[in-house]
Amino acid sequence: MNLFDIKNKVIVITGGGGVLGGEMATYLLANGAFVIILGHRDTTVNSGLEKLKKISDNVSGYVCNALDETSLKEVSDKIIAKHGKIDVLINAAGGNMPGATIGVNQTIFDVNIDDFKKVVDLNLFGSILPAMVFGKEMANNKKGVIINVSSMTAQSAITRVVGYSASKAAIDNFTKWLSVELALKYGEGLRVNAIAPGFFIGNQNRDLLIDKETGNYTDRGDTIIRNTPMKRFGETDELNGTIHYLCADASKFVTGVVLPIDGGFSAFSGV
Ligand SMILES: NC(=O)c1ccc[n+]([C@@H]2O[C@H](COP(=O)([O-])OP(=O)(O)OC[C@H]3O[C@@H](n4cnc5c(N)ncnc54)[C@H](O)[C@@H]3O)[C@@H](O)[C@H]2O)c1
Numbered sequence: 001m002n003l004f005d006i007k008n009k010v011i012v013i014t015g016g017g018g019v020l021g022g023e024m025a026t027y028l029l030a031n032g033a034f035v036i037i038l039g040h041r042d043t044t045v046n047s048g049l050e051k052l053k054k055i056s057d058n059v060s061g062y063v064c065n066a067l068d069e070t071s072l073k074e075v076s077d078k079i080i081a082k083h084g085k086i087d088v089l090i091n092a093a094g095g096n097m098p099g100a101t102i103g104v105n106q107t108i109f110d111v112n113i114d115d116f117k118k119v120v121d122l123n124l125f126g127s128i129l130p131a132m133v134f135g136k137e138m139a140n141n142k143k144g145v146i147i148n149v150s151s152m153t154a155q156s157a158i159t160r161v162v163g164y165s166a167s168k169a170a171i172d173n174f175t176k177w178l179s180v181e182l183a184l185k186y187g188e189g190l191r192v193n194a195i196a197p198g199f200f201i202g203n204q205n206r207d208l209l210i211d212k213e214t215g216n217y218t219d220r221g222d223t224i225i226r227n228t229p230m231k232r233f234g235e236t237d238e239l240n241g242t243i244h245y246l247c248a249d250a251s252k253f254v255t256g257v258v259l260p261i262d263g264g265f266s267a268f269s270g271v
Contacts, residue, residue, distance in 0.1 A: 001249075003248060003249050003250040004244060004245070004248045004249075004250050005248065005249070006028065006031055006032060006033050006244065006247050006248050007031070007032035007033070008032065008033070008034065009028075009033045009034070009087040009088055009247060010033070010034045010036070010079065010083045010085055010086050010087045010088070011028050011033045011034065011035050011036070011087060011088040011089075011090065011247065012036045012038065012079065012086055012088070012089050012090070012130075012134055013025050013028075013035065013036070013037050013038065013090045013092055014038045014039075014064075014066045014089075014090070014091050014092055014093035014126070014127075014130050015038070015039060015066075015091075015092035015093030015094065016035070016036075016037025016038060016039060016045075016048055016061065016090075016092065017037055017039040017041075017044035017045050017047065017048030017049075017061070018039070018044070018092060018093070018203070019200075019202045019203060019236060020092055020149070020197065020200070020202065020236055020239060021037065021090070021092030021093070022037075022048055022051070022052075023236040023237055023239065023240070024090060024092060024239065024240065024243050025037050025048065025052055025059070026051070026052065026055060027237065027240040027243070027244070028243070028244075028247070029052055029055045029056050029058060029059055030055050030056070031244065032058075033058070033088075033247075034058045034059070034083060035052065035058065035059045035060075036059070036060050036061065036062065036075075036079055037049065037052070037059070037060075037061040037062075038061070038062050038063075038064040038066070038075060038093070038130075039061070039063065039064070039093070040063065040064065040065045040066065040093075041063070042063045045061040045062065045063050046061070048061060049061040060082075062075045062078070066091075066093045066122075066126040066127075066129060066130055067121060067122065067125055067126055067129060068129075069129055069132075069133065072129055072130055072133040072134070073133055076133050076134055076136075076137060080137060085137070085141055085143075086134050086137045086138060086141075086144060087138075087143070087144060087145065087247075088144070088145045088146075088147065088247045089130055089131065089134040089135065089138075089144070089145070089146045089147070090147045090149075090243070091126070091127040091130055091131065091146070091147065091148045091149060092149050093122070093126050093127075093130075094122060094123045094126060094127070094149055094167075095119070095122055095123070095204050096119055096161065096163070096164040096204050096205075097115040097118055097119050097163070098115070099111070099112030099114070099115025099116070100112065100115040100116045100118070100119040100161075100162065100163030100164060101160050101161050101162070101163070101164070102159075102160045102161075102162060103160075108162065111162060111163070115163065116162070116163035116166075117163075119163035119164055119167055120163060120166060120167040120170070122167070123164065123167035123168060123170075123171060124167045124170045124171060124174070127148050127149075127171060127174065128174060131146050131148075131174075131178060131192075134146075135178075135182065135190075138182075138186075138190055139182065139185075139186045139190060141189075142186055142187050142189045142190070143189035143190070144189070144190055144191075145190075145191050145192075145193075145246065145247055146178065146191070146192040146193075147192075147193055147194065147195065147243065147246050147247070148171050148174070148175050148192070148193070148194040148195075149171070149194065149195060149197070150168050150171050150172050150175070150194045150195065150196040150258050151164070151165075151168040151196055151197065152196060152197075152198050152199065152260070152262060152265055152266060153165035153168050153169075154168040154169040154171065154172045154196065154258070155169075155172070155196075155266060156266075160208075171194060172194065172196075172258050175192055175193060175194040175256065175257075175258060176256045176258075178192045179191065179192035179193070179255040179256030180256060183255055188252075188253075190255075191246075191251070191252070191254065191255040192255055192256065193246050193251070193254060193255060193256065193257050193258070193259065194257070194258040194259070195239060195242055195243065195246070195258070195259050195260075195261055196258050196259065196260045196261065196262065196266070197234065197239060197261050197262065198228065198233075198234050198260065198261060198262025198263055198265045198266070199224050199228070199233050199234060199262070199265070200233060200234040200235070200236055200239075201233055202236075208220055208221075209221035209224070209233075224265070226270070227265060227268055227270050228262070228263045228264060228265045228268070229263060229264035229265075229267070229268050230263030230264055231263075232263065234261065234262070234263060238261060239261055242259055242261050246259070
């Protein structure tokens, strides 16, 4: 028996046209899964699909707002009509907004509370709603895996990113809460876990970590490297092994965990 067999698993990835979701989609598709990418913009979904179709035809994509229950339900019905099941949901849609981040010369008293709320909405409810809609199909089938995307900002305070941190801390708690709820009420076939990526250069943090003018690390980028025992940023394909493990039967007794993929950042005191 191959504990890591993911062939023919039906895997839905919200934000599958983004940097991390796109990397996961590429890997899972290349390893024999049926992949469905969702995104709220047709341009992102279409460009994601174009790249993924070069790997395999076992991919489809839908424009779908992770915050809109009706839109999620419509897509879920289409997936069930086509595949008859949903094996895995990866909640990779998420992000930050400038107003929810404290500027270099600002304090918490300058935060834009509307942006703060939008960031919590996207990261928290943008994972809760897909988990409710796609998770219901999994519950009907008594089998399914949900993977949320947390962050290093959830466990200890990382300066400036207040809204994002609060939303990711809530994701950690929701991951544990939902894992308990689904296992108790629908059995051991339902599992909910999260990954906590360390620092990867992406669209949302590039400007904070790399100086636009010089291309050198910013002071913040330098501080992160100093506090990462492996002394580098992560490469997006370094999430794939953990994602594969969590999707597969290799992890079938694992639920309610948040797995750091961070080059040791969360283990290190800095001293
Ligand atoms: N890049 C990093 O270093 C890093 C580190 C830790 C955690 N994360 C988390 O990983 C996840 C993916 O990050 P990324 O760097 O790939 O970001 P990204 O911006 O490249 O991708 C996010 C995708 O989500 C989509 N999206 C946004 N709002 C949506 C909505 N309402 N409905 C559907 N889709 C929506 C966007 O179109 C985009 O394609 C996020 O939750 C992010 O917080 C990223």
